[in-house]
Amino acid sequence: MIDPSGGRPIYIQIAEWIETEILNDNFKADDKVYSQYQLAEMFTINPATAAKGLNVLTDENILYGKRGLGKFVTTEAKAIITDKRKNEKLKGLLTEVALEAKRLQVGEGELTEMLQQAITDVKGD
Amino acid sequence: MKVIECRDLTKRMIGRNALNQLSFTLEGDKITGLIGRNGAGKTTLMKILAGYWHETSGKVEVFSERPFQNLNVSVNAIYVDDQMKFSHTLTLEDILKEAARFYPNWDTVLAERLFDYFSFHPKEKHDYLSKGKKSTFNMIIGLASRCKLTMFDEPTTGMDASVRKDFYRALLKDYLAHPRTILLSSHHLEEMEDLLEEIILIDEGQVVLHESMDELKEYALGITGRAEILEPLLADEEVIYETRVGDYSTYAAVKSDSPVIQKAKQHGMATGPVPPNDLCIYLTAKQKGGIDDVFK
Structure with missing residues (x-):
């Protein structure tokens, strides 16, 4: 109730976790990913929830199914995930930044400076 | 079967x-x-x-x-x-x-x-x-x-x-x-x-x-906003739960398809999911008000 941004559905978190595994090359094109039962066991969640996470990725063409064999990574998976994260996650984060800046009355110039500093910090890591 | x-x-x-x-x-x-x-x-x-x-x-x-x-x-x-x-x-x-x-x-x-x-x-x-x-x-x-x-x-x-x-x-x-x-x-x-x-x-x-x-996780959305703006928006709508937070803010839980959400967003109010446990509490709350009323 205090934090309205918390409590995202588990199946979305599962989908994002697999996406990150693909981005990190832990799963490459045509690799078989974890089954709903393996995911259920790994995260102690209901297998139906895990299946829903896999289905979301299948609908987005990140995974494809082979009947009876499981789910595999598509050739375009990495490109789709990168594109999606740019458009949804990054833009969403930036909107929040813009909103918070407005609340704190941080001007465009100051905000740009802060962003550049953040970019430099990340490069330094 | x-x-x-x-x-x-x-x-x-x-x-x-x-x-x-x-x-x-x-x-x-x-x-x-x-x-x-x-x-x-x-x-x-x-x-x-x-x-x-x-x-x-x-x-x-x-x-x-x-x-x-x-x-x-x-x-x-x-x-x-x-x-x-x-x-x-x-x-x-x-x-x-x-x-x-x-x-x-x-x-x-x-x-x-x-x-x-x-x-x-x-x-x-x-x-x-x-x-x-x-x-x-x-x-x-x-x-x-x-x-x-x-x-x-x-x-x-x-x-x-x-x-x-x-x-x-x-x-x-x-x-x-x-x-x-x-x-x-x-x-x-x-x-x-x-x-x-x-x-x-x-x-x-x-x-x-x-x-x-x-x-269930997507059944309801919680809205937090200034009481004098949010409360009129809720007046004619189906509200699952509503409470004052402090003197000026109101928190309300409404169904995810409620028209209130769009309006609240236009006013820049924060919305977010309602944890299933809270939702169940709201849905089964007694009509007698909360524990706070006992102490009034």
């Missing part, structure tokens, strides 16, 4: 209906949470399903048969709570042997491994176990019986945090290996919500909500 079917199921208890024309159907091998406040009717329902108590009126079927004093149901369904009674003369070891004789799908290996893991002594007596140990032992019976319908009524009563975690994990692993219908009652939805495929929320002997867990 239908595992459970209740239609207009009523159970008359002293002075009130513990179950009041309750209806629902459960199919397939799922883990379902039975959620509700104290006295909502969870235990009454499960005891009727297990065949311990008979219904007053309406229809109740387990594996398409009336459960009361039904041998097929009592062999294939188990009801586990913290008040399970066993003969005083039996040791824990004897109880496991008797259970193995009674339940056709009993898994001796699983029972023995859990028994060792939780450090029970074969010669101990059930009556002398601590509260948490009793719950743990009963849980072993519940899991190892592998009944087609397995019901746990507040299974974690008295268990410490680490045993609770072990219990949920054991339950899930055994369910993955041997899918069956599992009904779990608790008022601590948050600690088991990841395990559940769906929930049945009951209040005053009736089903308030029967939804998949995923849908």
Whole structure:
């Protein structure tokens, strides 16, 4: 109730976790990913929830199914995930930044400076 | 196949209906949470399903048969709570042997491994176990019986945090290996919500909500905003829950498809998901106001 941004559905978190595994090359094109039962066991969640996470990725063409064999990574998976994260996650984060800046009355110039500093910090890591 | 079917199921208890024309159907091998406040009717329902108590009126079927004093149901369904009674003369070891004789799908290996893991002594007596140990032992019976319908009524009563975690994990692993219908009652939805495929929320002997867990998580949205702007928006709409936070803010939970959300967003108000546990509390709240009103 205090934090309205918390409590995202588990199946979305599962989908994002697999996406990150693909981005990190832990799963490459045509690799078989974890089954709903393996995911259920790994995260102690209901297998139906895990299946829903896999289905979301299948609908987005990140995974494809082979009947009876499981789910595999598509050739375009990495490109789709990168594109999606740019458009949804990054833009969403930036909107929040813009909103918070407005609340704190941080001007465009100051905000740009802060962003550049953040970019430099990340490069330094 | 239908595992459970209740239609207009009523159970008359002293002075009130513990179950009041309750209806629902459960199919397939799922883990379902039975959620509700104290006295909502969870235990009454499960005891009727297990065949311990008979219904007053309406229809109740387990594996398409009336459960009361039904041998097929009592062999294939188990009801586990913290008040399970066993003969005083039996040791824990004897109880496991008797259970193995009674339940056709009993898994001796699983029972023995859990028994060792939780450090029970074969010669101990059930009556002398601590509260948490009793719950743990009963849980072993519940899991190892592998009944087609397995019901746990507040299974974690008295268990410490680490045993609770072990219990949920054991339950899930055994369910993955041997899918069956599992009904779990608790008022601590948050600690088991990841395990559940769906929930049945009951209040005053009736089903308030029967939804998949995923849908439940997206069922409602919470809005936080300045009271003088938000409250007029809520005036003519269906509101699940509303409260003042401090002097100027209002928090409201509304259905995810409510027109209020769009309007609230236009006013720059923050919206976010309502945790399932909170939602269940809101949906079963008494109309008498909150605990704060007692102190007014």
